[in-house]
Amino acid sequence: MKSKVQRKKLQSMQRWILVLALLVLVLLIPARALAGPPSPLIPASEGAAEIAKLFYLVLAMALVVFVLVEGLLVYAIFRYRRREDGDEQPEQIHGNATLEIMWTIVPAIIMAVLFVLTLRTLQAMRNAPRDSYQIAVEGHQWFWIFRYGDTGVTTQNVLHLPADRPVEFTITSKDVIHSFWVPQLGGKMDAIPGHVNTTWFVPDKPGTYAGECAEFCGLQHYAMLFDVVVEPQDTFDAWIFHEIELSKQTICPGEEPCKNVPDVATVPEGNAANGQALYDSKGCKSCHSLDGSPLVGPTFRGFSQRAAGRTLGESAQQYVAHSILRPCDFLAPGFPNCVMPQTFGSTLHAQELSDLIAFLMQQ
Ligand code: CUA
Numbered sequence: 001m002k003s004k005v006q007r008k009k010l011q012s013m014q015r016w017i018l019v020l021a022l023l024v025l026v027l028l029i030p031a032r033a034l035a036g037p038p039s040p041l042i043p044a045s046e047g048a049a050e051i052a053k054l055f056y057l058v059l060a061m062a063l064v065v066f067v068l069v070e071g072l073l074v075y076a077i078f079r080y081r082r083r084e085d086g087d088e089q090p091e092q093i094h095g096n097a098t099l100e101i102m103w104t105i106v107p108a109i110i111m112a113v114l115f116v117l118t119l120r121t122l123q124a125m126r127n128a129p130r131d132s133y134q135i136a137v138e139g140h141q142w143f144w145i146f147r148y149g150d151t152g153v154t155t156q157n158v159l160h161l162p163a164d165r166p167v168e169f170t171i172t173s174k175d176v177i178h179s180f181w182v183p184q185l186g187g188k189m190d191a192i193p194g195h196v197n198t199t200w201f202v203p204d205k206p207g208t209y210a211g212e213c214a215e216f217c218g219l220q221h222y223a224m225l226f227d228v229v230v231e232p233q234d235t236f237d238a239w240i241f242h243e244i245e246l247s248k249q250t251i252c253p254g255e256e257p258c259k260n261v262p263d264v265a266t267v268p269e270g271n272a273a274n275g276q277a278l279y280d281s282k283g284c285k286s287c288h289s290l291d292g293s294p295l296v297g298p299t300f301r302g303f304s305q306r307a308a309g310r311t312l313g314e315s316a317q318q319y320v321a322h323s324i325l326r327p328c329d330f331l332a333p334g335f336p337n338c339v340m341p342q343t344f345g346s347t348l349h350a351q352e353l354s355d356l357i358a359f360l361m362q363q
Contacts, residue, residue, distance in 0.1 A: 037184060037210065038182075038183045038184055038209060038210035038212075039183060039184070040055070040183040040184065041055065042184055043185075044185055044203060044205045044207065044209060044230070045184070045185045045186055045201040045203050046202055047186040047201040048183075048185055048186045050121050050124070050125075051121065054117060054121055057114075057117070058114065061110055061114075125186065125200065126198070126199070128166060128198065128199075129200075131166065132165075132200055133161075133162060133165055133166070133167045134149050134167075134168055134170070135159070135161075135167055135168070135169050135170075136170050136172075137169050137170065137180050137191065138172060138173065138174055138191070139172070139173040139174070139175075139178030139179075139180065139191035139213065139217075139224075140174050140175060140339070140341065141175050141176060141218050141220070141287075141296050141339065142213070142218065142221065142223055142224045142286050142287075142296070143156055143224065143226075143286050143287075144156065144157055144159075144180075144211075144213075144224070144226050145341060145343065148240060148243075151244050152247055152253065152254050153240060153243040153244055153247055154346070154347060155243075156282060156283045156347075157225070157226040157227070157283060158227050158229065159182075159211065159226055159228045160229050160231065160236060160239055161203050161228060161229070161231070162230075162231065162236040162237075163204065163205065163206045163230050163231060163236075164202065164203075164204055165202065165233065166202045167200060167201065167202070167203070168198060168200040169187070169189070169198060169199050170196050170197075170198050171190075171196065171197045171198065171199065172191055172193070172194075172195065172196050173191040173192055173193045174339070174341075175339055177190055177192050177193070177215050178190070178191040178215050178217050179191060179215035180199075180211070180213070180214075181211065181212055181214040182209055182210070182212075182228050183210070183212075184210075185201050185228065185230075186199065186200075187199055187201070187211070188214055190215060205230065206230050206232055206235075208227055208228065208229050208230075209227070209228040210225065210228070211225065211226040211227065212225050212226070213225075218296075220286060220295065220296075223286060246349070247347070249349055250345065250346050250347060250348060250349055251345050251348055251349065251350055251353060252345035252346060253346050254346055255345055255346060256342045256343050256345070256346060257326045257327070257328065257345060258325035258326055258346075261321055261322045261325050261326060262321065263318070264315070264317045264320075264321050264354075267321075267350045267351075267354045268350060268351050268354050270353075270354030270355045270356070270357050270358030270359075271354075272355070272358040272359045272361075272362050273359075274352075274355040274359075275355035275356045275357070275358050275359025275360070276359050278352055278355055278356050279356065279359055282344075282347070282348075283341075284356075287340070288300045290363065294334075297332070297335060297339075297340060298332040298334070298335055300360060300363040301363060302363065303360055303361075304316060304363055307319045307320055307360070307361075310330070311330070316361065317357050317361065320356070320357045320361070321353060321357060324344050324353065324356065325344060325345045325348075326345075327340035327341075327344075328340070328342065
């Protein structure tokens with residue numbers, strides 16, 4: 001008889017140990033995610049450091065409350081549990097004015113302190129210094145376009161920043177709501193169509209950081225990643241100067257969309273392999289699949305056959321050039337809105353256009 005009771009006790013203890021182990025595991029998952037880059041808890045800008053400090057403050061307060069409340073709860077459970085012999089009712093208590101006032105006032109004070117500290121940090125992140133470098137951020141389904149001051153330079157899914165200099169971002173969207181976020185640097189500002197939000201930070205360590213979209217914006221939301229390359233000012237200057245020179249040699253610099261589509265007979269011979277690399281790097285693949293699956297835009301599978309008969313008087317190659325440089329002149333069946341960026345004329349060179357045409361004519 002006795003051994004049966006003991007076995008039961010042992011079983012229930014084992015069950016508790018299992019539950020505890022699972023709980024620890026579940027708690028370890030976020031801890032693991034926050035331990036390495038791109039965690040906001042490994043800040044690389046002053047603003048991000050401020051946010052991390054706030055997080056640790058909230059965590060410390062929550063820990064104190066958690067330990068206190070759970071400690072009292074566990075103590076009460078064990079101290080006043082029902083014993084084996086005798087099942088007499090414990091003393092019943094109703095209300096305690098002092099306690100109730102305390103657990104109303106103490107949380108109110110904690111909330112007020114957090115509110116003031118948060119407001120201060122938010123305010124500081126809103127007002128950029130006057131000499132900030134200006135970058136315009138545009139969210140698209142599902143990629144980012146970055147424009148650098150008045151240089152006319154644009155990049156897609158890669159953001160270059162000078163180190164140790166305040167950068168102000170003006171953030172908007174061309175379709176649905178996205179959210180611009182570089183966990184280690186700051187940001188996390190909504191990109192809203194028809195509205196401009198601003199934020200700023202000073203990246204203080206050169207390096208490459210991961211950026212992402214922090215607002216669910218459709219099926220490819222998870223793929224809306226970008227790299228942030230923080231470089232010393234002179235490296236950044238050299239990069240932007242090189243880009244300015246390059247952008248002057250694009251097919252139609254500064255025009256969105258291209259005014260005149262060049263005659264493909266006059267452009268150089270294309271290389272399909274280079275074209276495939278451009279398909280990967282210029283953001284084409286985020287909207288046009290190669291395997292027939294529909295994304296934001298029509299698939300490229302079977303493209304060469306469709307292209308041949310698309311417009312009267314244009315060869316397939318000419319049609320491809322036309323739809324890359326002036327995408328909104330055509331609407332493919334089943335895709336009633338033109339959402340393709342019209343920036344390719346000012347980011348592609350003649351050789352790159354030919355390479356893309358060569359690649360697409362193989363699909
Ligand atoms: Cu864009 Cu999520």
